[in-house]
Amino acid sequence: MAGLIHRAWRNSFPHGIHPPGNKFTNRLPIKRLPFADELIIPLSQHIGAPAEPIVHRGQEVVRGEPIAKASGFVSVPMHSPVTGVIAGIELTPTAKGPKTKSIIVRPHPGAGQKVLYGAPQDYSRLDRNELITAVQDTGIVGLGGAAFPLHVKLATPPGTIIDTVIANGCECEPFLTADHRLMIEHADEIISGIQLVMKLSGAKQAIIGLENNKGDAFHAIKMRLPDKSPISARLLETKYPQGSEKMLITTLTGREVPSGGFPYQVGVIVHNVATLAQLGTLMPLRRGLIERVVTVTGPGVKKPGNYLTPLGTPIRQLLDYVGFSGTANHLILGGPMMGSSVASLDVPVTKAVGGIIVLAEERKIDEHPKNADPCIKCGRCLQACPLKLNPSQLGLLAAKRQYQAMEEEFHLNDCFECGCCSYVCPSSIPLVQYFRIAKAINREQLITA
Amino acid sequence: MKKRLNARVEIRTSPHIHYAPSVSQIMRNVVYALVPISLFGIYQFGLSALALIVVTTASCLATEHLFMRVSDRASSLHDFSAVITGLLLALTLPPGFPLWMAAVAGFIAIALGKVIFGGLGYNILNPALVGRAFVQAAFPVAITTWTPAFIPGRFSEFVPSTLTLPFLKPISPAEWINANAIDGFTGATPLALQKFEQIQTSTIDLLMGMTSGSAGESSALLIMACGLYLAFRKMLDWRIPVGILLSSALFSALFYLINPDLYPPPLFTLLSGGMMLGAIFMATDMVASPLTPLGVWSYAILIGVLTVTIRFFGGLPEGIMYAILLGNAASPLIASLTQPRAYGKERRSLFNRRQKEES
Ligand code: SF4
Ligand code: SF4
Numbered sequence: 025m026a027g028l029i030h031r032a033w034r035n036s037f038p039h040g041i042h043p044p045g046n047k048f049t050n051r052l053p054i055k056r057l058p059f060a061d062e063l064i065i066p067l068s069q070h071i072g073a074p075a076e077p078i079v080h081r082g083q084e085v086v087r088g089e090p091i092a093k094a095s096g097f098v099s100v101p102m103h104s105p106v107t108g109v110i111a112g113i114e115l116t117p118t119a120k121g122p123k124t125k126s127i128i129v130r131p132h133p134g135a136g137q138k139v140l141y142g143a144p145q146d147y148s149r150l151d152r153n154e155l156i157t158a159v160q161d162t163g164i165v166g167l168g169g170a171a172f173p174l175h176v177k178l179a180t181p182p183g184t185i186i187d188t189v190i191a192n193g194c195e196c197e198p199f200l201t202a203d204h205r206l207m208i209e210h211a212d213e214i215i216s217g218i219q220l221v222m223k224l225s226g227a228k229q230a231i232i233g234l235e236n237n238k239g240d241a242f243h244a245i246k247m248r249l250p251d252k253s254p255i256s257a258r259l260l261e262t263k264y265p266q267g268s269e270k271m272l273i274t275t276l277t278g279r280e281v282p283s284g285g286f287p288y289q290v291g292v293i294v295h296n297v298a299t300l301a302q303l304g305t306l307m308p309l310r311r312g313l314i315e316r317v318v319t320v321t322g323p324g325v326k327k328p329g330n331y332l333t334p335l336g337t338p339i340r341q342l343l344d345y346v347g348f349s350g351t352a353n354h355l356i357l358g359g360p361m362m363g364s365s366v367a368s369l370d371v372p373v374t375k376a377v378g379g380i381i382v383l384a385e386e387r388k389i390d391e392h393p394k395n396a397d398p399c400i401k402c403g404r405c406l407q408a409c410p411l412k413l414n415p416s417q418l419g420l421l422a423a424k425r426q427y428q429a430m431e432e433e434f435h436l437n438d439c440f441e442c443g444c445c446s447y448v449c450p451s452s453i454p455l456v457q458y459f460r461i462a463k464a465i466n467r468e469q470l471i472t473a
Numbered sequence: 474m475k476k477r478l479n480a481r482v483e484i485r486t487s488p489h490i491h492y493a494p495s496v497s498q499i500m501r502n503v504v505y506a507l508v509p510i511s512l513f514g515i516y517q518f519g520l521s522a523l524a525l526i527v528v529t530t531a532s533c534l535a536t537e538h539l540f541m542r543v544s545d546r547a548s549s550l551h552d553f554s555a556v557i558t559g560l561l562l563a564l565t566l567p568p569g570f571p572l573w574m575a576a577v578a579g580f581i582a583i584a585l586g587k588v589i590f591g592g593l594g595y596n597i598l599n600p601a602l603v604g605r606a607f608v609q610a611a612f613p614v615a616i617t618t619w620t621p622a623f624i625p626g627r628f629s630e631f632v633p634s635t636l637t638l639p640f641l642k643p644i645s646p647a648e649w650i651n652a653n654a655i656d657g658f659t660g661a662t663p664l665a666l667q668k669f670e671q672i673q674t675s676t677i678d679l680l681m682g683m684t685s686g687s688a689g690e691s692s693a694l695l696i697m698a699c700g701l702y703l704a705f706r707k708m709l710d711w712r713i714p715v716g717i718l719l720s721s722a723l724f725s726a727l728f729y730l731i732n733p734d735l736y737p738p739p740l741f742t743l744l745s746g747g748m749m750l751g752a753i754f755m756a757t758d759m760v761a762s763p764l765t766p767l768g769v770w771s772y773a774i775l776i777g778v779l780t781v782t783i784r785f786f787g788g789l790p791e792g793i794m795y796a797i798l799l800g801n802a803a804s805p806l807i808a809s810l811t812q813p814r815a816y817g818k819e820r821r822s823l824f825n826r827r828q829k830e831e832s
Binding site for chain 2: 043044198270274280281282283284285356358360361362363364365381397398399400401402403404406410411412413414416433434435438441443446447448449450451452456457460
């Protein structure tokens with residue numbers, strides 16, 4: 025009932041929050057970032073098996089050449105973002121902390137850096153399996169942050185009927201504007217990416233969903249769409265987390281993805297516009313993913329903007345370029361609601377990084393979080409949770425370490441850690457943090473049991 | 474309400490921003506909303522009401538402080554919740570209530586209403602009502618001795634019963650009232666008049682607070698205005714008062730239609746006694762009310778129906794206090810029966826919950 029009203033009147037889903045947008049960079053065109061002295065390509069920057077290196081130390085590579093191959097179906101290859109020489113295959117720090125194996129490429133100072141690799145292909149003649157392999161060869165993963173290999177998502181189980189492709193241009197996280205700029209400047213590529221996905225899935229229609237703070241992008245796309253196109257664009261309420269897969273599906277189609285299930289079960293697939301733009305760009309040329317747009321913004325940057333960044337660029341160099349000289353404690357990788365802190369500035373930009381937010385003040389790492397007050401049962405978290413869970417109750421159970429009950433009675437595993445509940449809690453209870461711990465412990469017990 | 478971005482990151486995992494009024498900000502706003510009502514009570518009833526408000530609030534604060542010291546916990550006075558309890562308690566008492574009894578009420582409210590459950594956030598019942606229910610049982614005469622509003626000398630002298638010494642029989646204010654006030658005043662509240670003598674008080678008088686009654690339950694208009702302030706700041710759940718008022722109006726209309734001579738019209742039910750104060754400020758105690766959407770409505774309707782039932786069929790003229798206490802006591806059960814249907818889940822009916830999980 026409430027869902028119907030929200031959809032009809034506001035183009036939205038029930039619940040959610042309205043954090044300040046802070047989209048300072050939404051008028052700044054995408055700018056290319058110069059190459060760093062050394063690029064670091066982690067072999068595991070997607071969900072699934074790590075890629076396997078196919079180069080050796082000292083080997084010369086050209087820009088766009090594959091340097092690691094997929095090690096299975098749920099895995100993607102890596103391509104060299106630069107013409108240069110392989111400086112080594114080493115363990116390097118990652119955003120999450122533990123070190124991981126990475127290929128290090130050193131650019132040739134004099135090289136022209138044209139993408140030489142790849143050959144145009146007419147993919148309209150490929151059959152489904154060939155297409156999926158071709159997509160895998162591009163190395164594209166979900167660029168919205170999920171980093172799930174695109175071709176796996178496209179290979180829906182036999183028998184599933186997809187009627188609608190959804191292009192996710194919501195970019196509901198505060199600060200981030202990379203997708204916004206892409207939709208303005210690369211609408212054509214996004215549209216051809218959508219067409220490819222429609223062909224693969226057999227869907228008859230596609231909807232591009234944007235939050236209504238991106239009116240200019242909406243018009244840019246509208247202009248590119250012919251009359252009577254099966255692709256349409258819709259402006260939606262600016263509300264977090266409008267861009268989460270489940271919420272967007274509900275807003276646009278009124279369908280609910282079953283708990284623990286996948287969107288294809290209700291006949292839709294959702295892809296981020298950045299992913300689709302890369303698909304539309306790379307597939308016709310048969311190239312690999314070597315760069316992406318990253319929004320660098322926040323009170324601590326002198327030259328905020330949307331930078332087309334070679335994958336593997338160390339954050340340190342990126343930040344040097346935009347004018348910042350602080351430590352890792354100033355940074356958030358991704359958006360402020362779901363992004364992560366980094367442990368070191370030597371972490372590279374990977375396929376899933378859409379933004380870097382630089383805070384003005386250094387965060388105190390070891391400072392004890394502000395003591396939470398007890399839950400006053402104000403109900404704000406219930407009214408914020410887009411999945412209609414009961415974060416208050418979950419929080420109380422977590423404090424009592426009743427992790428099992430959290431899942432059995434209150435659907436802990438459905439929580440996708442969007443952070444709405446923590447955002448609105450007057451008692452500053454670290455609800456999402458509790459839920460992460462609880463999930464991890466439940467998982468562990470499942471393994472040991 | 475202007476939003477401010479709180480970029481001070483306290484925990485290194487997401488979300489990295491947080492925007493919410495703190496608990497003490499919410500509580501402070503509730504206090505702000507209660508101030509005009511208290512001031513109006515003082516304007517109506519004079520010095521005695523002022524003394525009453527000061528004593529209950531001080532008693533609540535002192536009790537809270539004492540227990541926090543004893544249990545070695547950080548002082549919780551800054552969260553203002555004890556002030557709310559004190560104010561609410563005073564507003565439900567007759568203006569001439571002996572001060573020592575008021576102090577006892579404040580102590581009981583905090584000690585038995587809140588501290589034994591573990592403090593703010595853990596109490597099951599509204600603490601102010603616990604205090605009030607206690608003195609209702611302990612001092613049945615004093616709690617039903619009313620003084621008229623707007624007595625000429627109210628700002629220069631206390632109602633004599635106010636200053637009763639501990640453990641002495643309160644001085645009846647009747648003589649003092651007769652000396653001071655309009656002839657023929659019985660000391661009865663509109664509710665008692667209606668219930669026991671079938672005398673109707675005019676709606677205008679009820680709205681404006683021109684009647685006798687407890688220190689803060691008189692001007693329905695003012696209470697509504699203060700409640701609206703909180704509701705607009707999203708610090709009060711509007712569904713609870715709306716649910717209570719609607720359900721009690723409908724329920725009492727039923728009786729009024731059957732026998733208009735015996736039962737009061739619904740509007741009178743809404744405006745008289747502690748209905749407004751109770752529905753807007755007491756039933757909405759966040760901690761003691763359910764927080765599931767369906768639960769909130771069930772809770773409100775339960776209180777509305779119970780209030781009317783007690784008023785019409787119980788021995789007391791006023792029912793809202795016990796109705797809310799019952800509602801509070803029932804709210805954990807209500808909450809557990811009305812868990813919302815989570816996104817992407819089948820609706821769980823009340824009875825097949827267990828089987829489903831086992832299968
Ligand atoms: S983090 Fe989980 S519980 Fe909290 S609002 Fe998001 S989905 Fe709901
Ligand atoms: S928002 Fe915080 S204080 Fe309010 S009910 Fe939820 S957990 Fe409790």
